[in-house]
Amino acid sequence: MKINKILNSLEKSWERDEILIKIKNGLSTDEIVSEFLEKNEVQIKKLNTLLRPEDIDLLNQVEQLSTCEAKLLNNINNLNYSKNMGNIPKINEKKISLSNNIPTNSISLLMINWSNKFVIIALLMISAIALSKQAWA
Numbered sequence: 001m002k003i004n005k006i007l008n009s010l011e012k013s014w015e016r017d018e019i020l021i022k023i024k025n026g027l028s029t030d031e032i033v034s035e036f037l038e039k040n041e042v043q044i045k046k047l048n049t050l051l052r053p054e055d056i057d058l059l060n061q062v063e064q065l066s067t068c069e070a071k072l073l074n075n076i077n078n079l080n081y082s083k084n085m086g087n088i089p090k091i092n093e094k095k096i097s098l099s100n101n102i103p104t105n106s107i108s109l110l111m112i113n114w115s116n117k118f119v120i121i122a123l124l125m126i127s128a129i130a131l132s133k134q135a136w137a
Contacts, residue, residue, distance in 0.1 A: 003126070003130045006047045009040075009043055013036065013040050014036060050130060051126070054129075055126045058126060
């Protein structure tokens, strides 16, 4: 199986909407990841055999980027939480939805979309490099 087929298959298996539903239903992130790894064990093993050291370095950098984004979102969320603690009675009195007032929703959507596109581009780049290397070999 070619690397791009494996990556496309894994991408289809990792539906963000389904992941969000699982989170809303109370599954932990560890459970979600374990379930994904179990369902896609064969494809992940094949992918690992096709990855070169420079591809693994790129994946490590993408992982660090995702960790950095998660920390940023966490800090933004914590800042908004501490700001809004004083506003809770006002919000409850006016019955205003917090989701419409907090600008981090748009920031988090931007980060999610940007991060997702970056990961897809990185994976496609890895597959293109691997395919071109195979063509030259």
